[in-house]
Amino acid sequence: xxxxxxxxxxxxxxxxxxxxxxxxxxxxxxxxxxxxxxxxxxxxxxxxxxxxxxxxxxxxxxxxxxxxxxxxxxxxxxxxxxxxxxxxxxxxxxxxxxxxxxxxxxxxxxxxxxxxxxxxxxxxxxxxxxxxxxxxxxxxxxxxxxxxxxxxxxxxxxxxxxxxxxxxxxxxxxxxxxxxxxxxxxxxxxxxxxxxxxxxxxxxxxxxxxxxxxxxxxxxxxxxxxxxxxxxxxxxxxxxxxxxxxxxxxxxxxxxxxxxxxxxxxxxxxxxxxxxxxxxxxxxxxxxxxxxxxxxxxxxxxxxxxxxxxxxxxxxxxxxxxxxxxxxxxxxxxxxxxxxxxxxxxxxxxxxx
Amino acid sequence: xxxxxxxxxxxxxxxxxxxxxxxxxxxxxxxxxxxxxxxxxxxxxxxxxxxxxxxxxxxxxxxxxxxxxxxxxxxxxxxxxxxxxxxxxxxxxxxxxxxxxxxxxxxxxxxxxxxxxxxxxxxxxxxxxxxxxxxxxxxxxxxxxxxxxxxxxxxxxxxxxxxxxxxxxxxxxxxxxxxxxxxxxxxxxxxxxxxxxxxxxxxxxxxxxxxxxxxxxxxxxxxxxxxxxxxxxxxxxxxxxxxxxxxxxxxxxxxxxxxxxxxxxxxxxxxxxxxxxxxxxxxxxxxxxxxxxxxxxxxxxxxxxxxxxxxxxxxxxxxxxxxxxxxxxxxxxxxxxxxxxxxxxxxxxxxxx
Numbered sequence: 001x002x003x004x005x006x007x008x009x010x011x012x013x014x015x016x017x018x019x020x021x022x023x024x025x026x027x028x029x030x031x032x033x034x035x036x037x038x039x040x041x042x043x044x045x046x047x048x049x050x051x052x053x054x055x056x057x058x059x060x061x062x063x064x065x066x067x068x069x070x071x072x073x074x075x076x077x078x079x080x081x082x083x084x085x086x087x088x089x090x091x092x093x094x095x096x097x098x099x100x101x102x103x104x105x106x107x108x109x110x111x112x113x114x115x116x117x118x119x120x121x122x123x124x125x126x127x128x129x130x131x132x133x134x135x136x137x138x139x140x141x142x143x144x145x146x147x148x149x150x151x152x153x154x155x156x157x158x159x160x161x162x163x164x165x166x167x168x169x170x171x172x173x174x175x176x177x178x179x180x181x182x183x184x185x186x187x188x189x190x191x192x193x194x195x196x197x198x199x200x201x202x203x204x205x206x207x208x209x210x211x212x213x214x215x216x217x218x219x220x221x222x223x224x225x226x227x228x229x230x231x232x233x234x235x236x237x238x239x240x241x242x243x244x245x246x247x248x249x250x251x252x253x254x255x256x257x258x259x260x261x262x263x264x265x266x267x268x269x270x271x272x273x274x275x276x277x278x279x280x281x282x283x284x285x286x287x288x289x290x291x292x293x294x295x296x297x298x299x300x301x302x303x304x305x306x307x308x309x310x311x312x313x314x315x316x317x318x319x320x321x322x323x324x325x326x327x328x329x330x331x332x333x334x335x336x337x338x339x340x341x342x343x344x345x346x347x348x349x350x351x352x353x
Numbered sequence: 354x355x356x357x358x359x360x361x362x363x364x365x366x367x368x369x370x371x372x373x374x375x376x377x378x379x380x381x382x383x384x385x386x387x388x389x390x391x392x393x394x395x396x397x398x399x400x401x402x403x404x405x406x407x408x409x410x411x412x413x414x415x416x417x418x419x420x421x422x423x424x425x426x427x428x429x430x431x432x433x434x435x436x437x438x439x440x441x442x443x444x445x446x447x448x449x450x451x452x453x454x455x456x457x458x459x460x461x462x463x464x465x466x467x468x469x470x471x472x473x474x475x476x477x478x479x480x481x482x483x484x485x486x487x488x489x490x491x492x493x494x495x496x497x498x499x500x501x502x503x504x505x506x507x508x509x510x511x512x513x514x515x516x517x518x519x520x521x522x523x524x525x526x527x528x529x530x531x532x533x534x535x536x537x538x539x540x541x542x543x544x545x546x547x548x549x550x551x552x553x554x555x556x557x558x559x560x561x562x563x564x565x566x567x568x569x570x571x572x573x574x575x576x577x578x579x580x581x582x583x584x585x586x587x588x589x590x591x592x593x594x595x596x597x598x599x600x601x602x603x604x605x606x607x608x609x610x611x612x613x614x615x616x617x618x619x620x621x622x623x624x625x626x627x628x629x630x631x632x633x634x635x636x637x638x639x640x641x642x643x644x645x646x647x648x649x650x651x652x653x654x655x656x657x658x659x660x661x662x663x664x665x666x667x668x669x670x671x672x673x674x675x676x677x678x679x680x681x682x683x684x685x686x687x688x689x690x691x692x693x694x695x696x697x698x699x700x701x702x703x704x705x706x
Binding site: 018291293295296304307308309310311312313314315318320322325326327328329330331333334337338340341344345348349352 | 371644648664678679681682690697702
């Protein structure tokens with residue numbers, strides 16, 4: 001039995017402007033570290049999955065970046081989406097591709113732009129999930145133990161424990177829940193039964209394809225027809241845009257959850273950097289290699305390149321990001337408002353996007 | 354009678370870091386405008402003093418910058434100080450140089466790094482001062498009508514009016530006063546008799562040399578010996594460091610003041626930019642050519658190059674300066690604290706100075 005990784009790298013969000021651009025989305029940035037997030041994602045699997053068994057699904061325009069950051073992944077393992085269709089078509093295409101390659105395989109399907117530490121604990125949990133998936137044909141997902149009543153994540157309600165794999169509790173999934181309001185998030189947190197949905201899945205190729213045949217037959221039938229870039233160009237745009245959670249996971253009856261009990265962050269915005277970067281002596285958070293010189297300043301998130309310096313005097317809890325010819329300054333609590341800047345730039349200054 | 358300008362460009366302050374560097378002091382920066390302050394200073398005199406009659410006294414290391422920004426000033430008019438000795442030796446050297454060139458001359462002595470608007474009103478006042486200086490041999494100074502009880506400037510106490518020149522009141526100077534504390538500054542403001550000392554002087558060459566012979570004989574004797582760069586190297590370091598105000602003006606008995614009733618700023622720090630830059634529609638102040646994209650942000654001072662963009666989200670009254678590989682963020686009210694950053698960089702990051 002061979003373990004494959006399917007790295008989903010189709011995102012092109014704007015929340016990390018100005019470091020992220022249309023031509024350089026978040027997964028290709030060294031957010032919180034020295035290497036691009038996608039490179040960290042692949043490196044984190046080292047010893048469990050080798051590059052020859054790693055598939056990457058990405059946007060057509062980002063294939064060159066994937067090749068740049070994952071030099072050891074064979075070119076034929078990079079699947080280029082002609083357009084974004086969310087995760088269900090992406091998962092289906094990767095599964096159909098592995099089906100064509102033959103043999104029994106277990107897949108680890110995961111986003112390219114999360115931070116998870118320590119890698120050793122993550123691999124151990126993935127191994128447990130692989131065992132579970134291989135032996136039971138269940139669709140496994142990893143759930144993050146909530147640390148606060150987050151309203152920005154979907155939740156997974158866990159039911160009874162079915163057993164342990166390498167020390168990790170494997171529980172039946174009762175249901176998937178969309179992002180809750182604050183009151184429900186607090187209930188979820190208090191109950192102890194709910195996990196954040198991290199979008200990380202482990203399953204046998206034959207199991208996910210069987211589930212898709214039941215719940216998303218059109219998609220799986222279509223992607224089985226993709227044998228070339230020309231096929232993808234023709235077929236992919238005809239697929240519905242749907243997340244795998246909604247298209248399959250919520251409907252399937254053999255879903256399991258294993259708990260991530262270590263550091264996980266989807267690093268959703270600049271404000272999330274303190275989740276993944278250690279504070280320096282003054283309590284500021286530097287990312288990307290820039291030096292910070294803080295005088296009477298604390299709680300600031302700074303991103304810039306090595307060889308650059310950001311001097312802070314008498315400021316608190318600011319985000320300061322420098323990238324190319326653009327610079328962004330805002331309070332951490334306003335990090336979601338980057339979208340307003342991006343919207344205005346689309347009208348007034350597209351060269352900065 | 355020929356009017357000369359003596360532009361004092363020996364400053365090398367740190368208050369405009371990171372835009373200003375040891376190799377690029379404030380007078381060579383386009384602060385608040387598109388051209389370097391020294392270029393604006395020369396341009397402001399256009400029609401009153403031509404480049405052939407402009408002398409510039411600057412640090413040895415900055416001669417090339419002076420030549421770059423004042424291309425029409427003849428090379429022999431740039432006096433290179435081997436070391437800084439404040440304004441008395443600077444003024445004396447320029448006067449001795451003009452004395453050697455012969456003829457009756459009136460000099461306008463002025464700093465290279467102030468902003469004064471409108472230029473037409475400034476020239477009109479300078480003409481009046483030149484008339485006064487030529488005819489009475491008085492040492493004239495321009496005083497700025499105080500708009501608030503500033504503690505950062507020296508003051509000039511004016512005595513009785515002696516007459517008018519082109520509509521400007523010429524008053525005898527009772528005394529020069531060092532920077533006052535807040536209470537005295539308020540008294541000065543209320544009295545109506547006090548002006549800020551702008552460091553701008555108008556006098557006949559023979560008159561200032563005569564005054565220096567009385568009050569600063571060592572300096573004037575020494576600088577008369579400077580005929581070459583080698584002479585300057587040898588003689589200049591032996592001179593005392595003293596401001597012309599203290600060395601001569603406070604002691605002379607024929608001092609006059611004419612009032613600057615228009616916009617004057619010595620642009621003492623980033624926080625002073627709003628004095629010389631118009632606010633944009635959101636109430637922010639951009640300098641140096643950078644574009645500002647403000648979302649829910651006001652009162653910010655931004656300096657950067659043309660082609661750069663600074664996006665502000667939800668911030669107020671910040672200074673944001675980008676220059677080369679360095680960036681500075683601080684509240685406007687903390688602008689004086691740039692010195693702490695510079696001090697630390699001297700120890701930790703001299704490449705950024």
